[in-house]
Amino acid sequence: MQQTQPSEETPVPAGAAGAVEVRAGQRVRVVAVEGSQVADLFAFTRGDLAEHLSAAHTRGHVNRLFPRVGEQFVTTARRPILTLVEDTSPGRHDMLVPACDPARYRALGHVGAHRSCAENLREALAPWGDPGLVPQPVNLFMDISVASDGELVWGVSPAGPGAAVTLRAELDCVVVVSACPQDLNVINGGAPGPLLVEVVPAER
Incomplete structure (x- = not known):
């Protein structure tokens, strides 16, 4: 009987990021360990960081503002890089908001150093x-809606403890996941938490 290869697990502490290499056909599972935690997801093609997952190109590709199961994320070259294959969360994920950065925290009134998804990405990559x-990342578990007048409405992440999203790699790539450190608005419930990233072997 053929044995199933175990998944590779990468814990991502609150406010930090992790990076994993993923081969085409493998799956990446992102888990909101304690719930109510946004995960900024980035993906870059192996060997060419200039080609990466593009939220803008993906919106045009799927003709939707927000992703759902069965849809592909595409790169700046309009090639599929990841496919959303499973989602045990309420399904609220964002493709409108950029990664937080030091300027964002200054604009929100924070004084001094503050971790950010932009800096997390550079460190992990x-x-x-x-x-x-x-x-611009895909913000997993992030509840952003658009009001009738076009205003963005920021909600608390509805992901419960253990909620997970699974994506299949369509290209060899490097996936970076940042446990968003935002604590100056409501998206993480005011207290950022950890994530878990699992790389699951390709199905045979």
């Missing part, structure tokens, strides 16, 4: 190189 500009 450093072994593979410098991405240059920070791409």
Whole structure:
């Protein structure tokens, strides 16, 4: 009887990020360990960081503002890089809001240093190189809606403890997941928490 290979687990502490190499056909599972935690998801093609998952290109590709199971995320070259294959959360994920950065926290009135998803990305991706500009991420478990007048409505992440999203890699890529450190608005319930990233072997 053929044995199933175990998944590789990468814990991501609150406010930090983790990076994993994923081969085409493998699956990446992102878990909101304690719930109510946004996960900024980035993906870069192996060997060429200039080609990466693009939220803007994906919106045009799927003709939707927010992702759902069965849909693909595409790169700046309009190639599928990840497919959303399973979601045990309430399904609220955002493709409108950029990664938080030091300027964002200053604008919110914070004085001094504060971790951010932009800086987390650069730190986690450093072994593979410098991405240059920070791409707009897919914000898993983030509840953003659009009011009738076009205003964005920011809600608390509805992901419960253990809620997970599973994505299948369509290209060899590096996936970076940041446990968003935002604590100056409601998205993480005021207290950022940890994530878990699992790389699951390709199905045969």
